[in-house]
Amino acid sequence: MYPSNYRYTKEHEWIRIENGIGTVGITDYAQHELGDVVFVELPKAGAKLSAGQSFGTVESVKAVSEIYSPVSGEVLETNTSLANEPEKINKDPHGAAWLIKLKIANAAELNTLMDAAAYQTYISEKQKEAAH
Amino acid sequence: MRYLPKSPSERQQMLAAIGVRSMEELFTSIPAAHRLNRPLNLLGPLSEMEIIDYFRARAAENSCGYTSFLGAGVYNHLRSVVTDALIQRGEFLTSYTPYQPEISQGTLQAIFEFQTLMCQLTGQEVANASMWDGSTALTEAVLMAQRLTGRHQAIVARSLHPEYRDVLATYARNVSLEIDEVAYTPTGQIDAAALRTAVNDATAAVVVQSPNFFGVLEQVPELAEIAHAKQALLVVAITEAVSLGIVRPPAEADIVAMEGQSFGLAPSYGGPFVGVIATREKFVRQMPGRLTGQTTDHAGRRGFVLTLATREQHIRREKATSNICTNQALCALAAAIHLCLLGKEGLKELAQQNLAKARFAAAELAKIPGVQRAFSGPSFNEFVVELPRSVKMVNADLLQDKIIGPLPLSGFYPELSKRGLVCVTETTPRAEIERLAASLRQILDRPV
Numbered sequence: 229m230y231p232s233n234y235r236y237t238k239e240h241e242w243i244r245i246e247n248g249i250g251t252v253g254i255t256d257y258a259q260h261e262l263g264d265v266v267f268v269e270l271p272k273a274g275a276k277l278s279a280g281q282s283f284g285t286v287e288s289v290k291a292v293s294e295i296y297s298p299v300s301g302e303v304l305e306t307n308t309s310l311a312n313e314p315e316k317i318n319k320d321p322h323g324a325a326w327l328i329k330l331k332i333a334n335a336a337e338l339n340t341l342m343d344a345a346a347y348q349t350y351i352s353e354k355q356k357e358a359a360h
Numbered sequence: 361m362r363y364l365p366k367s368p369s370e371r372q373q374m375l376a377a378i379g380v381r382s383m384e385e386l387f388t389s390i391p392a393a394h395r396l397n398r399p400l401n402l403l404g405p406l407s408e409m410e411i412i413d414y415f416r417a418r419a420a421e422n423s424c425g426y427t428s429f430l431g432a433g434v435y436n437h438l439r440s441v442v443t444d445a446l447i448q449r450g451e452f453l454t455s456y457t458p459y460q461p462e463i464s465q466g467t468l469q470a471i472f473e474f475q476t477l478m479c480q481l482t483g484q485e486v487a488n489a490s491m492w493d494g495s496t497a498l499t500e501a502v503l504m505a506q507r508l509t510g511r512h513q514a515i516v517a518r519s520l521h522p523e524y525r526d527v528l529a530t531y532a533r534n535v536s537l538e539i540d541e542v543a544y545t546p547t548g549q550i551d552a553a554a555l556r557t558a559v560n561d562a563t564a565a566v567v568v569q570s571p572n573f574f575g576v577l578e579q580v581p582e583l584a585e586i587a588h589a590k591q592a593l594l595v596v597a598i599t600e601a602v603s604l605g606i607v608r609p610p611a612e613a614d615i616v617a618m619e620g621q622s623f624g625l626a627p628s629y630g631g632p633f634v635g636v637i638a639t640r641e642k643f644v645r646q647m648p649g650r651l652t653g654q655t656t657d658h659a660g661r662r663g664f665v666l667t668l669a670t671r672e673q674h675i676r677r678e679k680a681t682s683n684i685c686t687n688q689a690l691c692a693l694a695a696a697i698h699l700c701l702l703g704k705e706g707l708k709e710l711a712q713q714n715l716a717k718a719r720f721a722a723a724e725l726a727k728i729p730g731v732q733r734a735f736s737g738p739s740f741n742e743f744v745v746e747l748p749r750s751v752k753m754v755n756a757d758l759l760q761d762k763i764i765g766p767l768p769l770s771g772f773y774p775e776l777s778k779r780g781l782v783c784v785t786e787t788t789p790r791a792e793i794e795r796l797a798a799s800l801r802q803i804l805d806r807p808v
Contacts, residue, residue, distance in 0.1 A: 267645065269645070287645075291675060292671055292676055294679070
């Protein structure tokens with residue numbers, strides 16, 4: 229379910245690294261919690277983000293949620309196809325519905341994020357809490 | 361909920377529950393210097409008869425028989441008893457925010473109709489369920505432009521209502537918004553050439569009013585072109601909504617902020633009024649306040665709900681689009697009923713009467729030696745006159761004839777001493793306009 233080559237945040241974003249470029253999206257858990265996504269607001273290319281900084285919003289029929297950058301970096305590209313097809317986030321959150329591509333400023337920050345196994349444990353604890 | 365005060369024993373129970381012995385102990389954290397150590401200076405309890413007598417006596421102090429030529433953002437217009445009768449129905453008068461569509465279809469549909477009317481009048485694609493008043497609507501429109509453009513400068517026409525400029529300046533102080541002003545020309549319109557120079561890559565919004573504070577119509581298409589050339593947004597404020605009966609809607613504007621008082625709300629003491637924000641559909645997610653939308657229920661029947669509520673404060677708290685988006689539902693309802701009573705042709709005829717009477721008044725006043733129009737631009741139902749002496753002094757004399765004269769502009773515009781803003785609506789009889797002219801002629805004939 230959660231790709232082993234991705235890293236994850238407590239706010240339910242994922243990041244995948246290729247050649248110093250990070251691709252960021254929200255996790256399957258996040259899209260499930262949000263419900264049907266109807267609108268996505270993304271930054272402009274060139275925006276400089278620090279780790280943990282809010283860079284946009286995802287709006288579902290139930291709520292509007294902030295999205296936070298997993299690491300520091302500069303926005304190289306945003307997924308413009310989401311403007312017309314925000315529902316992609318519900319269908320393919322870990323793939324086609326990536327949100328932004330980042331030029332990573334400090335690769336060491338990646339070590340602070342969870343790997344897939346840690347994230348699985350994290351969300352199963354969340355689900356237990358919710359069940360209580 | 362019953363609005364009854366607590367009994368002494370209930371108070372004791374409440375104090376005991378939080379672990380304090382007395383009210384005195386509860387308030388010890390407030391420094392003595394800031395505490396009231398005497399009873400409030402209020403009248404003692406009165407019987408029902410005494411209360412009625414008291415208010416009859418106060419009502420008798422009201423002045424009557426005066427003719428007013430004041431406008432400047434608040435207008436005397438005819439109102440129908442039908443409007444008051446309908447809005448006083450309990451279903452409307454005491455209803456709360458329609459969060460639950462299953463019990464609020466009437467209120468939601470009324471808001472939907474209001475929004476539709478506001479779109480038709482302003483030439484915009486989407487209007488919200490209303491704002492507190494015109495001045496807060498304008499300010500929210502500028503904040504919206506700031507969010508949409510990511511820029512932090514607003515260029516404001518000096519001919520925008522001075523009190524609207526004050527409200528905007530109050531908000532601007534804490535949101536890193538810089539405000540620059542552009543002057544007016546002898547026409548009374550904004551100096552378009554100066555505006556073109558002033559607008560730059562940091563400009564979020566160009567803010568004008570039309571008809572402006574001097575009653576003069578602005579050239580909205582040209583101003584939109586100037587703003588858009590630098591990717592800034594054009595915000596158009598309207599304080600006299602009746603003008604839309606004959607004035608071309610500001611369709612080129614990106615956001616329209618309007619005061620709806622002219623549509624069926626009494627001037628009262630300056631409120632309650634109703635603000636309007638209307639904009640382009642692509643900006644809807646940055647529009648403050650709530651929006652009612654039409655939908656269908658599970659059986660496919662037409663119904664109404666709050667739309668985009670996910671961006672409101674009860675869900676988003678401090679991240680809401682606005683936390684000051686008080687909705688004036690009852691006033692909005694009054695405006696919607698008023699407009700439905702008037703109809704399209706009625707509103708047009710009403711606006712034509714305002715225009716015709718104001719033109720007549722301007723011509724009558726201009727015949728008086730020493731009196732002239734201050735600005736040459738086209739106007740609606742207000743215009744500025746220049747007198748040979750202080751407007752305040754002249755007004756004191758007019759008051760003796762039971763005439764409330766033009767608004768002296770020197771308080772708002774030091775450069776406009778001896779100028780007064782005259783407002784004439786359909787409620788001003790021709791005979792009263794002639795009486796103003798005669799009285800003014802007499803006053804100016806007398807030595808100072």
